Amino acid sequence: MEKYALELNGVTKQYKDFKLDSISFTVPQGSIVGLIGENGAGKSTTINAILGLIVTEQGKISVFNGKDVNAKTKEHIGVVFDGSNYPDNLTPEKLGKVFQNIYAEWNNKKYFELLNKFELPINKKLKEFSKGMNMKYSIAVALSHNSKLLILDEATSGLDPIIRDDILEMFLDFIQDEEHSILVSSHITSDLEKIADYIVFIHGGKVLFSKPKDELLENYGIIKCNSTQFNEIDKSDIISYRKLDYEYQVLVSNRRQVEQKYPKTMIVPASIDEIMLMYVKGDK
Numbered sequence: 120m121e122k123y124a125l126e127l128n129g130v131t132k133q134y135k136d137f138k139l140d141s142i143s144f145t146v147p148q149g150s151i152v153g154l155i156g157e158n159g160a161g162k163s164t165t166i167n168a169i170l171g172l173i174v175t176e177q178g179k180i181s182v183f184n185g186k187d188v189n190a191k192t193k194e195h196i197g198v199v200f201d202g203s204n205y206p207d208n209l210t211p212e213k214l215g216k217v218f219q220n221i222y223a224e225w226n227n228k229k230y231f232e233l234l235n236k237f238e239l240p241i242n243k244k245l246k247e248f249s250k251g252m253n254m255k256y257s258i259a260v261a262l263s264h265n266s267k268l269l270i271l272d273e274a275t276s277g278l279d280p281i282i283r284d285d286i287l288e289m290f291l292d293f294i295q296d297e298e299h300s301i302l303v304s305s306h307i308t309s310d311l312e313k314i315a316d317y318i319v320f321i322h323g324g325k326v327l328f329s330k331p332k333d334e335l336l337e338n339y340g341i342i343k344c345n346s347t348q349f350n351e352i353d354k355s356d357i358i359s360y361r362k363l364d365y366e367y368q369v370l371v372s373n374r375r376q377v378e379q380k381y382p383k384t385m386i387v388p389a390s391i392d393e394i395m396l397m398y399v400k401g402d403k
């Protein structure tokens with residue numbers, strides 16, 4: 120039976136002008152799931168719901184194969200939000216002592232190793248850290264209390280490409296033993312193309328799709344054609360299309376079959392960014 124680090128089933132939250140509408144997806148144990156969607160799609164609301172930071176009206180959320188999210192299970196969930204996550208008038212050295220009392224499985228050795236790896240000063244107050252330093256600090260903490268599930272909301276957006284690359288490597292190492300898992304929301308879809316096993320696409324508070332990344336990158340494609348060629352394409356092959364000044368662009372989810380069916384049209388693989396763009400801005 121497949122093991123799940125996280126399961127959401129029909130999670131619903133109604134705000135005045137926005138509804139998170141029956142969100143369901145899973146994070147299989149040992150995998151990295153990328154949560155994508157445009158600004159305001161509902162990614163942070165979903166993550167807040169998972170962590171019990173907001174009250175939801177409907178749905179079920181469980182972690183580590185059916186357990187509730189509570190103080191005990193949260194010990195094993197490492198969380199990193201965009202921005203500063205900890206009291207910023209303290210230094211990493213002082214905070215290390217605080218965490219030792221908070222987390223049952225705090226690993227001080229690992230904490231200082233990570234601070235060193237991320238070149239973070241141990242005696243500087245967090246309020247004197249740059250945005251990127253704060254982000255690296257939060258990731259170091261999340262990795263130092265024996266987390267089995269990391270949940271990161273836009274956690275790498277303020278980081279330069281070099282440290283981002285290091286962190287992506289660390290994420291891949293983190294899940295190697297099949298016991299650890301990651302849910303990461305990000306606008307940097309190229310990062311997700313590198314590390315994610317599954318992509319969950321949220322749009323307007325709903326899950327538009329939840330698919331293995333390889334399936335997306337191997338099967339989706341964009342036909343670039345003129346209006347005559349566009350009119351010859353079966354409507355059932357079209358997920359969405361855009362009419363640009365000089366061409367039509369058509370998103371398809373069966374690139375290989377479509378290549379054979381319409382041999383004269385140009386079909387290129389679609390990146391995650393392009394798939395998102397076509398779903399959100401394209402017509403159907």
Ligand SMILES: Nc1ncnc2c1ncn2[C@@H]1O[C@H](COP(=O)(O)OP(=O)(O)OP(=O)(O)O)[C@@H](O)[C@H]1O
Pocket residue numbers: 134135136137156157158159160161162163164165
């Ligand atoms: N506390 C709140 N009260 C009312 N509306 C809220 C609240 N929090 C979020 N919303 C609304 O919920 C919607 C989804 O916001 P959310 O922060 O989940 O989006 P997001 O996908 O994380 O966006 P971004 O990529 O910009 O971070 C927005 O329309 C936002 O205004």
